[in-house]
Amino acid sequence: MILNGNDPPSTIWTILNVDHLQMNNLVFIDSNPSISILKLSSIQKTDISGSKFISSRENGELLIGKKPFLIYAEMILNIILDNCQALNLSRGWISLKYTSDVSISRVKIIGNAAKTRILFVERVNEFVMDECESTGNIGGVVHLIDASSAKIGNSRFLDNQISNDNGGSVFVDSEFFVVADSIFDSNSAVNGSGGAVAVSDSTMLSIDRSTFVSNVATISGGAVAMVSVFPNSNDYSHSQITYSVFRDNGINHYPNIDKSYCKGFYSCEGSGGAISLRSIITFYNVNATGNYAVWGGAVFTSNDNRKLVDAKSFIEGNHAKIAGGGVFSINGYFDGTDLKNNSAGFYGDNMASSIQxxxxxxxxxxxxxxxxxxxxxxxxxxxxxxxxxxxxxxxxxxxxxxxxxxxxxxxxxxxxxxxxxxxxxxxxxxxxxxxxxxxxxxxxxxxxxxxxxxxxxxxxxxxxxxxxxxxxxxxxxEGVCAPSFPMEVLISTSVVGVLLALISGIIIGLLITFAFRKLWKIKDKLKKLKKLEKAEEDIEKRLLKSEFHKNYGINYDPKDSIIKNKKSMNFLINSDDLKIEKKIGEGAYGSIFLAKCWETTNVAIKSFHQKSEENETNGEDFEREVSLLVNLRNPYIVTFYGVCITESKRFMVVEYCERGSLEKIINDCRSGKDFLTLSQKAQILLDISSGMKYLHGLKPKLIHRLVFTVSIVLLIDNLLRDLKPANVLINATGQAKVCDFGVCYFSIEELIF
Missing domain, CATH: 2.60.40 (Immunoglobulin-like)
Incomplete structure (x- = not known):
């Protein structure tokens, strides 16, 4: 029976609500893409055998119409396609939905060129494709989604291609998917993943006794790839590959190596020359040779595969442009396989992982x-x-x-x-x-x-x-620091204008300009000073209202300056940013604590009692030391982070040096608890010398804004005379740092005379 599709109805045959439909040895000619030849629905069993589906197009002409498939079938309990042929079609062959069991055997799908897959199967219980041949199809062959189980066996997929999609021959989203005794040769996924086969990351994949040769993809998995359906899920499926061969598969478009950066499993362009799977992989007797990619010449994976790979698997002669010539595992743990003679451009000739x-x-x-x-x-x-x-x-x-x-x-x-x-x-x-x-x-x-x-x-x-x-x-x-408008340009333009307009007003104009600039600078400085003082008062009020201050229960007069040196206010640290962990020492004016600052940095906190009539010297020492430390920045001087003010105490926050003072280390060396080599001793002396050289090199101009020039010179001179092992701290790397500037005692009168 020859059925021609030129008749005017939109669907030639519509068959509904029958128990058993059998259509054997029919020839269907597709000549009108605006109609579907068959529409089947609500049938217990459908058997289409020995039939041929061909197109009337000539010279490769594509038929463009409203119906993307030749046959639509839905709600069929059991459908059998046996010994059929789909040849040179310009659109999809069959769309199957809501079907319990699908059996496709001895079917030839050859030379079709469609914008969609030839077989589109959705929401089925069991899908079986056996002894089939698919050759030279453009647009892919099988698209299977939302299935309980699927199996492709004893089949050949040759020279099939898909563009801007995944799975050059087959894409499957199923609970279980088995590929057995099949051959995939020269298939490709252009601008996609999985040159031969692509599966979703929720699919449990099994490949057994199958061969994958010369398949290519653009993004990942030259032969087999796992693609994202649930990219944020941590529930990975388990994949098993046994007794199979992967040869000469790869990535056919290398990205620009200078701009190729791997972020994760789904964003490593050019990964997995043969296999790219996110799931846990079991390898048994697998041979992978001559595959190529950017990351993972043969295999690319992101999961823990330790002890899941047998010693009989053989991965050799593969190449990666960046890392993992044989295998690239994002989290590592890929071992137990014979990997040799693989190569990589940057690192990990045989195996590599992401940075650990x-x-x-x-x-x-x-x-x-x-x-x-x-x-x-x-x-x-x-x-x-x-x-x-x-x-x-x-x-x-x-x-x-x-x-x-x-x-x-x-x-x-x-x-x-x-x-x-x-x-x-x-x-x-x-x-x-x-x-x-x-x-x-x-x-x-x-x-x-x-x-x-x-x-x-x-x-x-x-x-x-x-x-x-x-x-x-x-x-x-506009949200960034940019050069201010230069007043000199405006002034110069004005002067030139005055010169051109009236030469006789040159002297008067220059005097006015000079006075204007002076007044402008004075006004600008007064404005900035007023704004700075207001900001400092606001910071003091917020500190006094914090929970940390309330716990002390002592009245504090906000009119009392926190720090005389205004620049130090830039170093106020909120008490909420400090988490005291333990007490590590006792100083002359209070305790010393180890704390965590901003939840990331270990710091040492030196406590002082608040300034009062009884301990006025203590408060002055605190302000003096802060005024000095705020301007000292040198690798060999203990780094000053800031101060924290409470109603009853003041805290100075400085760099934490894990090994303590040089005095302690010297005592430990004498008692045999510690040991310093000659080179370590020499390095400590060099570090102290560098710190002292920096202090000697300070010029009055650098800190003139803080205190009197003469005062600073005397302070530093006194500091140099007080150098001793107790004032030198050693950090975890053994670097020496000069510390403790609270020993400088000078009053204003002493400095003047």
């Missing part, structure tokens, strides 16, 4: 104008003006397998876990790190200090960001 160990980080600061300023090894704190950027680089790191990573190729993303509004973060990924800067949204006040995390694939780096005011000559414009 970070040994050294460097922060490089650049000015607002983009010029280099300074590089530091301090990665815990980032001090920036709005619009200024810094470069954070990971200088030394290694993966799970101990491979040293010379060129860092993983994505870094700044993440804020603060509930407060913070400035907008702008960043760009670079070799071995990230460029980062901040800007403020219009009319939206931002926090000046806040924590962020630099999220890497498997690790995070905590950083405290401190936004500092714009430097001299700059002002906040």
């Amino acid at each position: 160990f970070i040994y050294a980080i460097q922060t490089t600061y650049f000015g607002i104008d983009g010029k280099y300023l300074v590089a530091t090894n301090n990665s815990a704190t980032l001090n920036l003006h709005l619009g200024q950027y810094a470069k954070i680089e990971i200088l030394k790191s290694a993966d799970y397998y101990g491979n040293l990573v010379n060129i860092f190729r993983e994505d870094i993303e700044p993440i804020s876990n603060s509930s407060l509004y913070i400035p907008k973060c702008d960043y760009s990924i670079i070799d071995n790190g990230i460029n980062i800067s901040f800007s403020e949204a219009p009319s939206q006040p931002s926090e000046s200090k806040f924590p962020i995390l630099l999220k890497i694939t498997s690790r995070s780096i905590p950083i405290t960001v401190i936004i500092t005011p714009c430097p001299h000559g700059y002002s906040l414009q």
Whole structure:
């Protein structure tokens, strides 16, 4: 029987509500894409055998119409397609929905070119495809979603292709999917994953006694890939691959290596030359050779595969452009397989993982104008003006397998876990790190200090960001610090105008201009001073109202200046940002505690009683030491972080040096509890010398704004005479730092005379 589709009805045959439908040895000719030849619904059993479905198109012409499929079938209990042929169709062959059991056997699907898959199956209980051949199809072959179980066996898929989708031949989203005794050769997924087969991340996949050769994909999994359906789920399925061969599969489009950064399983473009699976994988007697990719020449995975890979599997001669010539596992733990003669461009010729160990980080600061300023090894704190950027680089790191990573190729993303509004973060990924800067949204006040995390694939780096005011000559414009409008330009223009208009007014004009500039500067300074004093009073009031202050229960007069030195107010630390952990010492004027500042940084807190008539000297020492420390910044001077003021006490927050004072170390060495080599002793002396050299080099101009020049000279001179082992601290790395500037006792009268 020959059935021609040129008849006017929209559907030639519509068959509903029958128990058993049998259609054998029919020929269906597709000539009108605006209609569907068959529509089947509510049938107990449908048997289509020995039938041929062909197109009337000539010379590869595609028929474009409203109906994407030739046959629509739904709510069929059991459907059998046996010994059928779908040849040269320009649209999909069959769409099956809400079907219990689908059996497809001895079917040939050849030379079709459609915008959709040839077989589209949705919501079925069991799908079986056996002894079938699919060759030269454009648009993919099988699309199976929401199935309980699926199996493809004894079938061949050759030279099939899909564009902008996953699974060059087959895509399956099922609870269980088995591929057995089948061959996949020269299939491709252009701009997609899974050159031959793609499955969802909820599918339990089993591949047995099958061969995958010369399949390619653009994104991941040259032969087999797992794609995202539930990307945030931690409930991974288990995949099993046994007695199978993967040869010469790969990624057919290498991304720009200079811009290729791996962020996670679904964002590593070019991963898994043969296999890219997120699930736990069991390998048994698997042979993978000659496969190629950017990450994981043969296999790319993200889960724990330890002890799940047998010793009989063989992975050799694969290549990765970046890492993991044989296998790349994001979390490591892939072992037990014979991997040899694989190669990688950057690290891990046989096996590699994402970065697991970070040994050294460097922060490089650049000015607002983009010029280099300074590089530091301090990665815990980032001090920036709005619009200024810094470069954070990971200088030394290694993966799970101990491979040293010379060129860092993983994505870094700044993440804020603060509930407060913070400035907008702008960043760009670079070799071995990230460029980062901040800007403020219009009319939206931002926090000046806040924590962020630099999220890497498997690790995070905590950083405290401190936004500092714009430097001299700059002002906040559109959320960033930018050069202020130069008054000199306006003045020069005015002078030139006066000269051209009236030469006789030159002298008067210059005098007026000079006076105007002086008055303008005086007014500007008075305005800034008034604004600064008001800000300081507000900070004092907030500190006095905090819970930390109330616990002391002592009245405190806000009119009493917290710190005489106004610049020190920039270093006020909120008591809520300090978490005292334990007492570590006792000083002349109070106790010394170990604390956590801003939840990230270990600090030492030195306590002082509040200034009063009884302990006026104590209060003056505190203010004097803060006034001095606030201007000292040197690697060999104990770093001053700030002060915290309560009603009854004052706290000075400084750098915590884990090994304590040099005096303690000397005593421990004498008692045999500690030991210093000659080179360590020499290094300590060099560190102390560097610190003292810095103090000797201070000039009065640097700190003239804080106290009298003569006062500072005498203070530093007295400090140099008081150098002793008790005033030298040693940090965890053995670096010596000069400390304790509270020993300087000078009154104003003494300094004058």
